Amino acid sequence: MTTLKVPKGAISVVIYTAAHRIEATYHTHQDVSRLLDDLNGRQKDFIPLTNVKVANLQDETRIVFESDFIAFNKHSIVLFSENPKK
16 A cells, blocks of 8 residues: 655744644645745645644643644634744
């Protein structure tokens, strides 16, 4: 069986929802020059994130959830940016 993979880039990001701050690696489509174009161009509601750390906005220093991978609903995003720490 042959596995087909789409080449992707990886960008360290910070995502804020109404209740959480998420640090993760966002996987972009190949040859995308702007993060916003990639996010808006996706046909699906969910985006792939890896190396995920989720903190509650009440205390951003306390990690409440960690995962190697999540499929994140992009409609929950309030703020999305490249992670300036990395």
